Amino acid sequence: MNNLNLSLLLKASRFRVIPVMVIPVVLGGLGAIVWNDTFHPILFVLTFIGSIAAHLFSNMINDLWDFRNGIDTAAKETASTISTNSGFLANGTIAERTFSFLTWSLFAVALICGLILSISSGWLVLVFGGLGALIAYFYVAPPIKFGYRGKGYSEIAILLSFGILPTLGSYYVQTMQVDYRPILLSLPIGLLTTLILFNHHFLHWESDQSAGKRTLVVVWGEKRALVFSKCLFVLSYLALILCVIVGVFPYYALLALVTAIPFYRVYGNLKSENPSPAYLPLMGASLKATTRGGLIMMLALVVQAIFQ
Numbered sequence: 683m684n685n686l687n688l689s690l691l692l693k694a695s696r697f698r699v700i701p702v703m704v705i706p707v708v709l710g711g712l713g714a715i716v717w718n719d720t721f722h723p724i725l726f727v728l729t730f731i732g733s734i735a736a737h738l739f740s741n742m743i744n745d746l747w748d749f750r751n752g753i754d755t756a757a758k759e760t761a762s763t764i765s766t767n768s769g770f771l772a773n774g775t776i777a778e779r780t781f782s783f784l785t786w787s788l789f790a791v792a793l794i795c796g797l798i799l800s801i802s803s804g805w806l807v808l809v810f811g812g813l814g815a816l817i818a819y820f821y822v823a824p825p826i827k828f829g830y831r832g833k834g835y836s837e838i839a840i841l842l843s844f845g846i847l848p849t850l851g852s853y854y855v856q857t858m859q860v861d862y863r864p865i866l867l868s869l870p871i872g873l874l875t876t877l878i879l880f881n882h883h884f885l886h887w888e889s890d891q892s893a894g895k896r897t898l899v900v901v902w903g904e905k906r907a908l909v910f911s912k913c914l915f916v917l918s919y920l921a922l923i924l925c926v927i928v929g930v931f932p933y934y935a936l937l938a939l940v941t942a943i944p945f946y947r948v949y950g951n952l953k954s955e956n957p958s959p960a961y962l963p964l965m966g967a968s969l970k971a972t973t974r975g976g977l978i979m980m981l982a983l984v985v986q987a988i989f990q
C-alpha cells in the first residue's frame with residue numbers, strides 16, 4: 683500500500699460527485715414525508731450510508747475494470763484526451779490488489795445496510811439494491827461490459843441508478859410502498875445526471891475509440907451526439923415541468939428552471955466539432971445544473987412539508 687491517505691481515497695472513489703446520489707435519496711425520503719407523513723431517521727441514515735457506499739463502489743469498480751480492460755492506460759497515452767478517472771491504477775499510485783480490496787469493502791458496507799433495511803422494510807430493498815449492483819458491475823466488467831457497447835444501455839443504466847432506484851428505494855424504505863410518484867420525482871434529477879455522464883464522454887471519446895470503448899459519442903460522432911445532448915437537456919427540464927403539472931413537485935420547484943440558463947449559453951458556444959478542452963465548460967454546466975437544480979427541488983419539498 684503506497685501512502686494511502688484520506689485525500690487519495692476520496693480521489694480514487696471520485697467522492698466529489700456524491701451529490702448525484704445524495705439528491706435522489708433525499709428526494710425519496712422527502713416524498714415519504716410529504717405524501718405519507720412518515721419518516722424514520724435511523725432507516726434514512728442507513729439508506730444514506732448504503733447508497734453512498736454503493737455509489738463509491740460503482741466508481742471504483744469502473745476504474746478497476748477500465749484499468750484491466752486497458753481503457754485508462756489508453757486515456758493516459760492519448761494527448762488530445764481529457765481523462766476523467768482517478769488514474770491511480772494506470773500510474774501505479776495504488777496497487778490493484780489494494781484498490782480491489784477497498785472497492786469490495788464498499789460493496790460490503792452497502793450490502794450490510796441493504797440486509798438490515800430489507801429486514802425492517804421488506805425484500806424489495808434487496809431487489810432495488812441487487813439491480814443496482816448488477817448494473818454497477820456489468821457496466822464495465824466482462825462478459826457483458828454494456829457501457830462499452832454504444833447502444834444507449836449506459837444512459838438507461840444511469841437514469842435507473844441515479845434516478846429511479848435510489849429515489850424509489852429511499853421512499854420504499856420509509857413507507858414499505860411502491861408508488862408512481864417517487865418514480866416521477868426521480869426523472870428530472872435522473873435525466874440531469876444522465877446528461878452529466880453523457881457529456882463527459884465528449885472529453886475522452888478519441889481514447890475510448892482507440893481502446894474499443896463504444897460510447898454513443900464514439901458511435902454517432904460529435905455532431906449527432908451534441909444534438910442528443912441538447913435533447914436530453916430539454917427533456918430534463920420538461921420532466922420537471924411535468925412533475926409540477928401532475929402535483930409531484932409544488933409550483934415553486936419551477937425555480938430550478940433558472941439553472942438551465944448557463945447551460946443554454948454553453949451549448950451556444952460549441953461548434954459541431956470541438957477539441958476536448960472545449961467540452962470542459964459543458965461538463966461544469968452539467969454538474970452545476972444538477973447540484974443546484976437538485977438543491978432547489980429538495981428545498982421545494984422541504985418547504986411543502988413544513989407548510990402543507
Ligand SMILES: CC(C)=CCC/C(C)=C/CC/C(C)=C/CC/C(C)=C/CC/C(C)=C/CC/C(C)=C/CC/C(C)=C/CC/C(C)=C/COP(=O)(O)OP(=O)(O)O
Pocket residue numbers: 707728729730731732733735736737739740741744745748766767789792793795796797799807808810811812814815816817818821829839840842843844847848849851852855879882886
Ligand atoms: C448497488 C450495490 C453496490 C449494492 C449492494 C447490495 C445491496 C442489496 C445494497 C442495498 C443498498 C441500499 C441502501 C438499499 C436501500 C434502498 C435503495 C436506496 C436502493 C437503491 C440502491 C442503489 C443505490 C442503486 C444504484 C447503484 C449504483 C450507484 C449503480 C451505478 C451504475 C453505473 C453504471 C455507474 C457508472 C459510474 C461511472 C464511474 C461512470 C463513468 O465511467 P465511464 O463511462 O467508464 O467513464 P470514465 O471512467 O472514463 O470517467
